[in-house]
Amino acid sequence: MISIRALSVAAVLSFGALSGVAYAQENPEVGGAPMYADKNIVENAVNSADHTTLVAAVQAAGLVETLSGEGPFTVLAPVNAAFEALPAGTVDTLLLPENKDQLTQILTCHVIPARALSTDIVSMVEADGGEHVVDTVGGCKLTLKAEGGNVTVTDENGTVANVTIPDVIQSNGVIHVIDAVLTPKM
Numbered sequence: 505m506i507s508i509r510a511l512s513v514a515a516v517l518s519f520g521a522l523s524g525v526a527y528a529q530e531n532p533e534v535g536g537a538p539m540y541a542d543k544n545i546v547e548n549a550v551n552s553a554d555h556t557t558l559v560a561a562v563q564a565a566g567l568v569e570t571l572s573g574e575g576p577f578t579v580l581a582p583v584n585a586a587f588e589a590l591p592a593g594t595v596d597t598l599l600l601p602e603n604k605d606q607l608t609q610i611l612t613c614h615v616i617p618a619r620a621l622s623t624d625i626v627s628m629v630e631a632d633g634g635e636h637v638v639d640t641v642g643g644c645k646l647t648l649k650a651e652g653g654n655v656t657v658t659d660e661n662g663t664v665a666n667v668t669i670p671d672v673i674q675s676n677g678v679i680h681v682i683d684a685v686l687t688p689k690m
Contacts, residue, residue: 531673534681535583541673545579546572548674554681557587557595564599565608575676576619580646580657580665582685590685612642613659613686619677622670626650644688657682660689 531539535552546568549555558581562568571577587595598607616638620628628636629650636648647658655667665684672679 532669532671534669534672534679539672539674539679542675544572544676545575545577545674545679548672548679549581554583554585555581557584558582561587561595561599561607561611564601565604565611567608567611571615571676573676575674576617577641577674577677578616578618578620579674579677579679580614580616580667580682580686581679582614582665582682583668586665586683586685609642609688610685613640613644613646613688614682615641616646617641621678622650622655622667622680625655626653629655642688644686646686655680657686659686661687663687 531541533539534548535554537548537551537553539548539551546559546562549562550559552559562571571579597603598610617640625636625648629648634649638646638648640646645660649656649658655670657665657667659665663684663686665682665686667680668683669681672681
């Protein structure tokens with residue numbers, strides 16, 4: 505089982521210590537539901553009609569308590585359509601109890617152990633000459649790019665996810681809604 509507490513300090517430092525910053529911006533709605541900055545990642549995600557598959561997967565993987573924890577976390581949250589775009593039967597197979605470890609790794613490849621707003625990501629990308637690599641809780645390396653104010657995330661298999669709704673502030677981090685499921689290196 506992957507331990508949130510055993511995270512790489514380098515990964516946290518690479519994203520910066522942004523957790524103590526207060527944000528005055530208003531949160532966007534996600535999946536037709538308001539998102540509240542004083543609620544945690546799980547409390548908000550369960551209300552999004554666009555994230556029912558992600559919520560079911562988080563529950564099946566036993567990650568509810570972790571993602572309800574103190575954080576800070578940056579969660580790249582795939583919408584239902586991203587899961588539907590996977591090969592037929594993939595989601596059903598991953599939700600089986602015997603595949604819990606694989607499901608956990610895939611989900612934690614969407615979690616960065618720090619709070620990073622889109623402006624922070626753009627700054628890091630620019631500082632690194634056009635792309636910035638981050639380590640995730642699940643041990644994946646993701647490449648972040650920014651162009652024209654749009655942020656993309658590429659996994660080690662070449663899957664590119666677009667951030668479609670950035671900067672959904674949570675009490676324990678931030679969610680960026682994405683349009684693809686990221687996977688560990690195959």
